[in-house]
Amino acid sequence: MRAGNPTVVRPTPPGTRPASSLHRPAFWVVLGLLGIGAGYTVADFRQPLASYPLATTVALILFALYAVPFLWFVGSLDYLEREPPLLLLTAGGWGAMVAATAAARGNRAAADLLAKLVSPHFTTVWGPAIIGPTVEELLKTLGVVAIALIARKQINSVLDGVVYGAVTGLGFQVVENIQYAVSAVELAGRGDRIGPVVLTFLLRGFLGGLWSHTLFSALAGAGVGYFVVRTDRGRPARLAVAGLAFLGAWAFHFGWNSPLLADGFGPGIAGVLTVLLIKGLPPLAMILWLVRSARQREAAYYVTALRSLGDPMIATSGELTALATGHKRAAARHYAYARCGLPGSRVVRRLQRAQARLAVAVSRDDPTGQGDEARRWLAVIRAQRQSLIHMAHPEAAAPKDRRTPAGRWALGLGLVGIVVPLVALVAAGLGAHGLIRSRRIRQPADNWLTAGLLLGGLSVLLWTVTYAIRATGGA
């Protein structure tokens, strides 16, 4: 246990082996469900593949590739204490095969029930908002519960719950999007053409992708993580928090699917985008805030573990500060690149990774770092440190945040560019120019330039995609 808030993180006990899950009844139940889900998924895709082989294959490839940036982002959240790849695969597989196939059947039945018990009209208008969130969030959250039942000791913090939730949601989102793409091909009635697939990819992948299942499940997963980790609180309190997190996921999903603002603010692109932003930004902002908070708490725990070794050759104070956040780690690498070129940046990357692994090893009941795992990473750290000293860049810390007029302009224009597309283009250009220049003159970049580039680039992308969809009669 560490000083501060000792129960924020519960490290995996040393000697925990993946094979220990085999002794848990839940492992076999989950395996069985994954097998059944896989069978149904294959059966569900057999007919589309036979009828529309090109369109279905393109849909499978496009949406599989679509998962890559999401997985990268989730991976970056999980930097300090990596989740086992097999468990992440299980979570993604649950979302894609168990939750998606069960939801398809459950949603249909629930919609019929609603039509019978209330009315078809009510079902048309409110069905997606009531049924979708209830059935789908439940099934996806059960994926995180499944991970907790198989490998409870691998859920070490609320952030781990977020990660498993996000991956479950991503698996669900990918399969659901493929199903929608195939339906679009069938509805179009023009045979095996990829046009409807591309349109669906733009609509559901870009316009709806950022604030969708991945996000909602991340929130619900945080609740499961809290329940598992915070055993210092009573069960009713933990259940209440988990319930609230689920309710939050349900509510955001309800808002997204609801008929409110269905007519938007007019038929133009601005109207469509405004509705998207109104419905999507609040949950995105809230969940990102939650993720940031969970990540900071986890980072503080592991950084404290490393700091307790009290050896600046292992990690200096500046390096510990940089290790805690993604953008500071990146800034430290960029700074090393600025001073020592690509070799410097690579050494810092290896050093940071080794420091993170050492922090986890030390936190697992090895506070002095004498165990085999800790020694292994200590050796890597020492080797990288020697390389850095040799390069006259002994400390892999991030430079002080640098603010430049260009950075301020890029960020400001990026914010305006959300509603004015030309301004977004300027913001992206300004950000890109500033970053390239910093790299060329080997100076640390103002991270507001990056923010401006991302905001501007994203806004340009959203506007372009919306315009393309409208131009092809897709929305």
Place this chain on the structure above:
Amino acid sequence: MGGPVSRWANLAGALGLFGAVAAVAVGLPALNRQIPAVRAVADGRYEVGAGISVLPPAGAAVDVTGTRPGPTQGSVLFLLGSVRYVVVASGPTLPGGPKSLVEAERRVRQKIAKIRGYQVTGGTTPISTRQGVTGRQGSYTSPGRCGWYAVFYSPAGVAEVTVSGTDQALRGAMAPIQASVAGLRFKALAD
């Protein structure tokens, strides 16, 4: 890993997990099958969707599971005994909609032919509603049943009609159904 108590708890959790998934995937459909779907139809025109309405034949009931009215598209499933009478309406602004009567008919024929055991038979002939909307009609067969389809295309939207039943049932029901189809009304054209 935990002793017998935690293993029992794990088993209980696993069974709960399985039960929850089964409740959604199997339980909800089973419950759905227990509740009848057929309802009486109120007198007067029935709004199918997208501003298209129809006057149901006398004695028709509506199957609410095949009925989904909406502002840009909708469908209704009427039942006259064992005869199924479906109207699917879509508005002109619906993305990916047909651009002509020929395309609309082709899509309907494709939809019918895609169902296993269903076959579109013979050619097609023109048909029109009392409102003057032109369309095409044809017939099809399915295992143990016959079918008739009609599709209407106008700037106000598209209406697809499919009727299926046993040969004997259809003989008694076709006249009132065709009268109902002739009474399809496209609101945007009437305004």
